[in-house]
Each structure stands twice: as C-alpha cells, then as structure tokens.
Amino acid sequence: MSRAWTVxxxxxxxxxxxxxxxxxxxxxxxxxxxxFFYIGYPIGPVPLPGLWDGGQANLLTLFTWLPLxxxxxxPALTMGAWAEERRAGTEELLLTYPLRPWEWVLxxxxxxxxxxxxxxxxxxxxxxxxxxxxxxxxxxxxxxxxVGAAGLVAAYTALALCGSALTHEQLVAFLLSTLxxxxxxxxxxxxxxxxxxxxxxxxxxxxQAHFLDTAARGVLVAADAIYFxxxxxxxxxxxxxxxERRRLQ
Amino acid sequence: xxxxxVLRRSALITALLVGLVLVEGVHMxxxxxxxxxxxxQDQLFTVSDGxxxxxxxxxxxxxxxxxxxxxxRSGEMSLLKARVExxxxxxxxxxxxxxxxxxxxxxILSAAAEEAHSxxxxxxxxxxxxxxxxNRQLVYLGAVLRYRSxxxxxxxxxxxxxxxxxxxxxxxxxxxxRLRVGWLGEPVDQDSLPWQFGTFRLLRARLExxxxxxxxxxxxxxxxxxxxxxxxxxxxLRPSDWHPRAVFALDQFIAGGGHALICMDLVxxxxxxxxxxxxxxxxxxxxxxxxxLQSWGTPLVPGHVWDSQWPGDRGWVVxxxxxxxxxxERGRLEPIRDPACPALHAEGFERTFPPTARLDSVxxxxxxxxxxxTVPNGLHRFDVLRSSPGSYVxxxxxxxxxxxxxxxxxxxxxxxxxxxxxxxxxTVLSGSFPSxxxxxxxxxxxxxxxxxxxxxxxxxxxVRAHGEPSQVVLVGDCDWLRDPPPRDLGPVMPSxxxxxxxLLDNLVDWLSQEEDLIAVRSKEPRERPLHNFLEAERNSExxxxxxxxxxxxxxxxxxxxxxxxxxxxxxxxxxxxAWPLLGCLALVFLIAGLWNWKERTRP
Numbered sequence: 001m002s003r004a005w006t007v008x009x010x011x012x013x014x015x016x017x018x019x020x021x022x023x024x025x026x027x028x029x030x031x032x033x034x035x036f037f038y039i040g041y042p043i044g045p046v047p048l049p050g051l052w053d054g055g056q057a058n059l060l061t062l063f064t065w066l067p068l069x070x071x072x073x074x075p076a077l078t079m080g081a082w083a084e085e086r087r088a089g090t091e092e093l094l095l096t097y098p099l100r101p102w103e104w105v106l107x108x109x110x111x112x113x114x115x116x117x118x119x120x121x122x123x124x125x126x127x128x129x130x131x132x133x134x135x136x137x138x139x140x141x142x143x144x145x146x147v148g149a150a151g152l153v154a155a156y157t158a159l160a161l162c163g164s165a166l167t168h169e170q171l172v173a174f175l176l177s178t179l180x181x182x183x184x185x186x187x188x189x190x191x192x193x194x195x196x197x198x199x200x201x202x203x204x205x206x207x208q209a210h211f212l213d214t215a216a217r218g219v220l221v222a223a224d225a226i227y228f229x230x231x232x233x234x235x236x237x238x239x240x241x242x243x244e245r246r247r248l249q
Numbered sequence: 250x251x252x253x254x255v256l257r258r259s260a261l262i263t264a265l266l267v268g269l270v271l272v273e274g275v276h277m278x279x280x281x282x283x284x285x286x287x288x289x290q291d292q293l294f295t296v297s298d299g300x301x302x303x304x305x306x307x308x309x310x311x312x313x314x315x316x317x318x319x320x321x322r323s324g325e326m327s328l329l330k331a332r333v334e335x336x337x338x339x340x341x342x343x344x345x346x347x348x349x350x351x352x353x354x355x356x357i358l359s360a361a362a363e364e365a366h367s368x369x370x371x372x373x374x375x376x377x378x379x380x381x382x383x384n385r386q387l388v389y390l391g392a393v394l395r396y397r398s399x400x401x402x403x404x405x406x407x408x409x410x411x412x413x414x415x416x417x418x419x420x421x422x423x424x425x426x427r428l429r430v431g432w433l434g435e436p437v438d439q440d441s442l443p444w445q446f447g448t449f450r451l452l453r454a455r456l457e458x459x460x461x462x463x464x465x466x467x468x469x470x471x472x473x474x475x476x477x478x479x480x481x482x483x484x485x486l487r488p489s490d491w492h493p494r495a496v497f498a499l500d501q502f503i504a505g506g507g508h509a510l511i512c513m514d515l516v517x518x519x520x521x522x523x524x525x526x527x528x529x530x531x532x533x534x535x536x537x538x539x540x541x542l543q544s545w546g547t548p549l550v551p552g553h554v555w556d557s558q559w560p561g562d563r564g565w566v567v568x569x570x571x572x573x574x575x576x577x578e579r580g581r582l583e584p585i586r587d588p589a590c591p592a593l594h595a596e597g598f599e600r601t602f603p604p605t606a607r608l609d610s611v612x613x614x615x616x617x618x619x620x621x622x623t624v625p626n627g628l629h630r631f632d633v634l635r636s637s638p639g640s641y642v643x644x645x646x647x648x649x650x651x652x653x654x655x656x657x658x659x660x661x662x663x664x665x666x667x668x669x670x671x672x673x674x675x676t677v678l679s680g681s682f683p684s685x686x687x688x689x690x691x692x693x694x695x696x697x698x699x700x701x702x703x704x705x706x707x708x709x710x711x712v713r714a715h716g717e718p719s720q721v722v723l724v725g726d727c728d729w730l731r732d733p734p735p736r737d738l739g740p741v742m743p744s745x746x747x748x749x750x751x752l753l754d755n756l757v758d759w760l761s762q763e764e765d766l767i768a769v770r771s772k773e774p775r776e777r778p779l780h781n782f783l784e785a786e787r788n789s790e791x792x793x794x795x796x797x798x799x800x801x802x803x804x805x806x807x808x809x810x811x812x813x814x815x816x817x818x819x820x821x822x823x824x825x826x827a828w829p830l831l832g833c834l835a836l837v838f839l840i841a842g843l844w845n846w847k848e849r850t851r852p
Contacts, residue, residue, distance in 0.1 A: 013848045016841045026834065033830055045325075052822075057777035122837055126829035133825055134779040156607040191324045199324030200331060218289030 003099050008106020008114075011081070016114050025119055028073055032123045036062045043068075045192060056132040057135025062127055063216035066120070067208050070156050071185050073119065075177030077185070078112045079170045080158040082243075086168035091246070101243035105236055106120050109161055116153045118216075121146065148215020148232035152207055154180055158235025181189030284486050288685070291607070291775060296339055299765035300416040300465030304340060306423050307347045310394040313337070316365040318356040318388045326388060332408045333390065337787035341413065349411035366391050368402045396422035403571055413459075416769040417459065422625070428761050429479060433467065436725075449486065452730045452747045452753065454813045456484075460757075470495035471701075473693030476502035481507040481727040481761040487727040489517075491537030493691040493705050501543055503682045506717025508760040513549050515725035544685035544840075546624030546721055547676055550642055553589055553615045554672050554725070556658055557635035561592035561612045588660060589643075590614050591674070592637045595776070599633040602677065603767045604755030609776035610748045616726035618642060619670035627681040634724075641669055679720045722756050782821045786814035 015021045033136040041051040041064045048061045077235060126127065128142045135222070163169075163177030187206035191199050203209050210224040270343075287295040315337070341348045353360035355372070370391030394415075396400045401418035420425060434569075437453045456462050465481065470476070471492040476483065476499065483502060490509070503509055533551055542549055562584055569579045582585045592612040598605040611634070611824050618640075624630045624818045663669070689707035696720040731743040731755060745753075758766045790810045 009848075010734035013845060016845045021840070022838060025837065029830060029834060051779070055777055055779050118837065119759055121612040122833055126833040129827055129829040131779075135775045138777075140288040140290055143362070144288045167827060172561070189445075191328065196321045196327035199327050203328055214294075219285055219287045219294045219295060 002105040004103040005111070006097070008110045011108050011111030011127065012114065015077075015111065015219065021115060023075060025122060028119050029067070029123050032065060032069065033064065033127065036127055037067055041065055044189065049130065057131050057137045059124065059131060059137075059142060059145065060216065063149070063213055064109055066149055067152065067211060070120075070153060071181035072178060074153070074156045074160045075163060075174045075181065077112075077115060078157060078164050079174040079177065080164065081108050081112060081161055081172040082165040082239075083168050083170045086187060087170070091190060093246045094144075095163075101247060102236075102240045105161070105239045107245060109158055109236060109239075112161065113154055113157045114205065116157060117150060120149050124149070135225055136171050138218065141216070144218045144220055145216045147220065148211045151215070151232075152211050152227060155207065155228045155231035155235070158232045160236045160238070162242065164234050165239050168249070266632055279711060284655070289450055296343060297416075297769050298341070298413065299767070299769040300412055302765045303341055303420050303423070303769075304344045304348075307344055307395055307419070310348070311348045311419065313348065313350045314393045315350065315352045315393070316355050316361060316370050316391045316393070317352055317366075317390045317730060317768045318372070318386075318390070319352075319354045320356070321388055322384060322386050323388075326375050329408045330390065333406050333411055333641070336408070336411055336415075338683050347612045356387070361399065362389075365389060365391060368404070370402065371380070373405060375468050378505070390473050392419050394422060413766075413769045417766055420766055421459065421764060426461075426483045428757075428763070429463055430456055430460050430757065431465050431476065431480040431483040432456075432486075433465040433470075433476075434488060436464075448732055449730060451732045451744075452750070455745075455750055455754070456757070462739050467491060467495050468696060470498040471694040471696070474498065476507065477508070478502075478505060480507060481527050482757050482819060484538070484757075485509060485511040486730070487514040488536040488700075489519075489534050492694040492701050493537070495692050496537055496541050497539070497686050500682075500684050500686055501713055502720055503719050504684050504713040504716030506719050508720050510635065510722045510724070510756055510760060511538075511684060512724045512727040512730065513542075513617060514615075514725075515617060516553075517526065526849045541618075541685050542723070543622060544625070544719075545628065545678055545682070546622035546630060547678065548620045549725065550618045550620050550672075552617070552642040552644055553616050554591055554613075554674065555588045555637050555643045555659065555663060556591035556636045556639065556672075557588050557641070557669065558639035559591050559594055559597070560586040560588040561590035561614075563587045563590050563614070583721050584657075586816050587656065589656075593634060593674075594637070595740055595778075596617075597637065597674075598633045599631070599635075602631065603632045603764055604759045605633050607775055607779075608748065608752055608755075612729065612746065612749065613674060613726040613751050614728035614744075616729075617673050617713070618674060618725055619723060620673075624678075625683045627679055629680045631677045631679070632673040632675070633722075635671040636674055638671045639664075639669040640772060641666070642672070674726070675724045677720065677722050678720070679717055682721070684712055684716070687714055710844045720760055722760065779836070782818035783815060786818045786821070787811070790814045 003177050036048045036059075038052065040053065041048040041061050048064055050061065054061070064099055082091070085094060095101075124142065124146060128137060129137070131137045132139070159180055160177035163180060164173040166176060184205075184207055187202045188208045191206075192200055206232050207228075210221075210227045214221045214224050253414050285295075287293070301406070302774045317330065320599075321330055338352060341350060352360040353364075355365045355370075368391070372387035372388065372389045372394075373385050375388045377815050389403075390406045392402070392406060396419070399422050401422050402403050403418055405824070426810055427444065432453070453462065460481075465476065465483075466474075467488075471494050473494060480502075485498075485499070499509070510549070513536060515536060518533065536549070539549065565583060565585045565587075569577045571577050590612060592610065595609045598608050600636050608625065611780070616638070618650075643659060690710040692706040694701055729749045731744045733746065755767045758764065790813065
C-alpha cells in the first residue's frame, strides 16, 4: 500500500506540475458557477432554473449538472494517465519497477480521484457559502451530496482510467472515456423512450438515479454505495488486467 | 510452466473472482436495498413519524386492494408505479403484518374494471411517443382501503402525495365515525357563476372529502337551539350581527369543551369595491361577538391591517378612457401589490405551533388584528400568525379599492408616522373558557316579533360558568378561505390558495386532535427564498412598489433612484457570488503551489 501511496504522490505532483490542473480548476469552477447562477439545467423533462430565476436556496441545479460535467472533465484529466506514459515510452520503464500493476493502478486512481474531488469541493463549497448567505440552506444536503459525489467521481475515474489504458493517444483516450461515461449518463434520458420492461433496468443502471435521487437530496442509500463500488471495482480490475496484459506482452 | 502461463492463469482467476464479487455485490445490493438514512433537514424522503404513529394504531388487519395496470407501456409511468409499490411495501413493513395487499389489473379483468368503476376509480390516459407514433394507454392506479367494516378510496394515486393521502385515509378508517365539522356562517352559494368567486365551494368540498360537514343555522341558534355536543370542530365563518342568544350558544359550546375555528371579518369584501355600501355607512358590520372576544382577552381591532413590508398581490380595475380622457364602462384588471392584503413571510409564522410550524406563505385580504386584552385565569393565549413589523391599523379600506393614489398616500403617511409594529392576525386560546354569560342565558330571539337590537332579557336556563378544557383558533379574516377567481383573470384577490387551504387543514386537524396528519402533510419541501437585493435596495431608497410619481420632476427623481438601487443590487449580487469563489480558488492555488514547491525542493 505504501508503494501505491508513492505512486499517488508522484501523480498528484505531476497534475500540479503543469498548468493543466489549474486551468481546468479555474474553467470548471467558473463554468459551473455560471450554469448554477444563471442558466440552470435545461436538459430533460424537468428543467431546473438558475439560482436567481428559481429563487430557492438549494444546490440541486449544481448537483444535477455534476454527472454530465464530470463525464467531460474526468476524461480530460485522466486521458494522459496511461496514454501519455505509453506515448512517451515510460510505461515499459514503469513496469520494470518493483511495483505490482495493481499498485500503479491504485496510485494513479487515487491521485485522479483526489484531483477531481478537489474540483468538486472547489465548486460546491463556495457556492454553498454563497447560497447560505442568501437564504436558509440545508447544509446536510450539501455534505451528503459531496459524499454521493465522491462515489460518482470514483466510479467515473476508474472507468476513465481504463479508457486511457486502452490507447497511446490522449485524444483517443479522451474520446473513449467520454463516450463511455456519456453513455452511462444517457441511460436515464432513454427512460422516456424505453418500453416499461427496460425502464427499470435503465433507471437502475444510470448514475443519476444513484446520485440525484438520493445523495443530492440528503439521503444516503446502501445500494448506491454498492453501485458505485461495483463500477469502481470493475474499472480498477479491468485497468489492472490491461496493464498485466501489456507487461506480459 | 512459463511466466506467461502463470499470468494467464492468475488473470483468469482474477476475472473469476471479480465475477464472483460482482454477483455477490448485486446480492448484497438487493439485501441492503432498504438500508438508507435521510440526513435532509426535514426528513422529506423518509416515512414520517406521523404515518408511523397512524399505522401503529392499527388493531385489526387493514386490507388494501390496489387496482393497477400491470403492463404499462410508458417507461416513466412504470417508474412512478414502481415508486408507489415501494411505498406500499414500506407501509406494510411498518404495519408489522397488519396490512394485506391484493393487486388486481382492471385492464385485463373486466370484473376488476367494474369493481374499480364502482369505487369511482377511473383509468388515466397516458400517451407515449415511440418512433414518431403516439400511443394512448388507459392506466389504472387507484386503491381501496378496508378496515373493519369501513372503506376509503384513493381514486388516483399521486406518487408525490401518496403518503399524505394514504395516512389520511387510514386515519379516517381508524375512527369509528368520520370527523364531524359544524358549518356556521355564510351558506355556500352552489349556484354562483365561476366569476362570482365570493363563496366557499372549494373550502366546503375540501372538508367534505375528509369529514362529515354538519350545516348549522344562526337563526336557529338565535331562536334558542344549542350547538350539538358531538362536533369535533366548529367552523364559524364571518359571524355578522349575531343576536346575543346565538353568541350564548357558541359560548356554551366552547365552555362544554367544544373546539372552534372562528374566522372574523367585519367587511363583506368585494374585489371590485362597493361604493354604495360605503356611502351608506355600512363598511363595518359588527359581528355580535365583540363582548365574547373581549371576555377572552382577544378584542378584534375594527380597522384593517396595512402591511407596508409584506404587501400581497391582487388585481385592481383600471377603466379604459375614450379619446377625450373620459372613463368608459370597459375596464381591465391590473396586478398590484397591496399592503391591505398581507402575504405573510416565514417570520410571521409561530414555529412552535404544529399547524404553522412548516408554513411559509399565507395571504389575507383586508384582515383585522387582535388586540391585547386581559386573558382570564385558566385560559392561555398563544399568537400564531403575525404581520410584518411595518404594519399599521387603518380605517376600513373598502373605499380604497382600485384607488392606487390613495394606497400610495396612505403608505407614505403611515411610514412617516413611524409607529409600525407586528400585528396578531391569528391567535389560539386553550384552557378552560369562562362563560361571558354569568348573569344568565339571554332570551331567544323571535324573528317574527321584533327588533333584534332591542334590549335582551335573561332566562333561568342553566349556564356553564366554567367548562371543560377547550381550544379555539381566532383568525382576523374570512376571505382567505373564499373560492379563488378563475385563473385567467390573474391575481384578483387573495383567496383559498393551496397554501391557505393547507393552513386550514392543519388547524382543523389540530383542533380535532389529528396532529399526526399535520406531520405528514408538512412533508412538502419548505420554501427557502433568497435574499432579494433589489427589493432591499428599493426599500432603502424609499421606493415603494405602490409609489407613483405625480410630476415630471418626481418621475425623473424616481427613475434616477431606481437606477441607483438596481446598480447597487447588481453590485451586491456580484460580490456575494464572486468573493467565496475567488477566495476558494486563491486558497487552493496557494496550497497546491506550496505543495508543489515543497515537492520540487525536496532533496
């Protein structure tokens, strides 16, 4: 585990060694704030107004954007995690180190998860402070929403890292991961067009149902935790197997 | 064995293990599906304590027959159905084996369809679009609840209010007889046209859906009749010019432990005004209850409350003018914010009183306030609804209808007086009510004989001087329960809105000691309004919503101040948005930079 921690430190430092993380944080925070305050969430059968139009002290609009915005931002942050190593030829060197593939995978995963969670906290906490200054905000929904977001980010990050491990081109990795996460996000949109026999499955398979209907409203559900853990576990194992295969090759 | 083979085998074993973990994970998810904890402030997503308490009262088996279409083609509808089914399972679990469920599909069984129809359960048309083609399906989603020999029907289950509907139905089943509400006051005009919205049809229908409404007559009370003792709640709507004998009947009902909700109103309101009425000096009509209220220490203030801080919406008539500037007979309604129609904010509700604990908006129309009198021993007064601290008592405002200039002038002069204070718009009295008729019962009034205002004699009938503990809610307005105008007219006058009717339901339930239902009903998400920068700035500039400039100079000055207020509001908004965001960004960049620097300089 300590070796995974070493990888974590290396990856974390790598994120902040380039201006990419800073730019992403800045852009993400500003875009989310603009969506939250002014635009709202105009997608789907029940659009949500922006804060000023809605006039209600809650963060539901912000949380509703998270599954979609994270499906774009996480691939952007993780696209280089493996693809760049392969392109630069450092992957072979990494695999010669006295570390098991799962330790590499875990270290990189934790670093990416921590960076994305920093982004989410960076957006959520200031907006919550703002809203609490303007009205009677239910803080418990904020904290539980962040816990739910941690699960969502973990599942998304593990899957996006697999996208990066599949190719040596960062752009291809980004597109693959975005396609995968975007497909998950789309599942709930399909409910309106799906036959009744499929609707329940689509609903249960979509990350929104396990985040927006529960944690984002202040409710923690064991089934949601298992849902996110399963996706995260599947992503990490898949990633490890991909790395093992390459080491084998 | 080569290292490749070893790796392949370990990969295979890992894949098998992962598969097992996934299968077990799904099983675990199913097993722990019910494990949930609701951290939200009002526990909005958990079965409320009220429903639990009601289900705990079940002594026999509650049988539910659900009429539900099983093969629903619409995906969204099937999810709603699943949500209802999950809620019913929750209720079954909480009922601890005392609740049975039978599901029938009227879509495929004609006998079930007939039975559903006999209970008034009708299918809901649901339209689905697939491949550009619209399909219409009739979906049943209703239930019949049976307990002992009693039956309650929920004709159409609304997943969002199902808990409240279900708990209400079970509560009614638990009672040996339906709640009895006495209706005393203005009769409901069933024949009035939709635009004659001054009657109480909506209120009456609301009460009749849940309880037995007993019509009572003021003339009968005046003639010597007594109020029945078996009423759970007595609803008194706008008592007007009651003879002392009718007041005596009310006094004795309450002294006997009866519970009452009394809505006072000294003016017969009309959204369009009634100049002739005022000209005849009939703006104020005494209720006849003045002495009784005085004896309880809750005198009604005859004037109206003018709430400069919380004005409500209503319409006023603007007459069209012809080419010569003369008013024509045609007019139109325009929205206006009227201080004489207070729209209470959250601060106006007493939070420790269950019926008002979770309410955020109720609007009155020309309401009176209750003054401070001497409350007799054994009686406790508890004020539950208050206007804003910027409230004043003004002369009856009937004559102000449609007169915007009068509203503006009135507000200015009142603000200048600086004597505003919060007014009590509703109060609760509980305890043992002393009778106001200690000298004896008034003689009955015979309408065929003489003057109702003539001196009243005393009879030797027994009088309950001090009675059983009771509760009375006094409200300074009656129009808040009148039928709403047709929607297309706009905000004509405050009336029985959803929020107003929720307050009424809560008060009736509290008086009839059905507090469990109040807890269930209050599960609506509470209003959490944001600070209104523009209104605050306009107030600080002295720009009232009802202000109208009189001269060009005033107009220019007003526009300039309005611009300044808007600019300040914009700046305040920006600062409240920007500072937390920029502060957090700066903090993170600082920490990340320091950490990075430390890592780079580490030997």
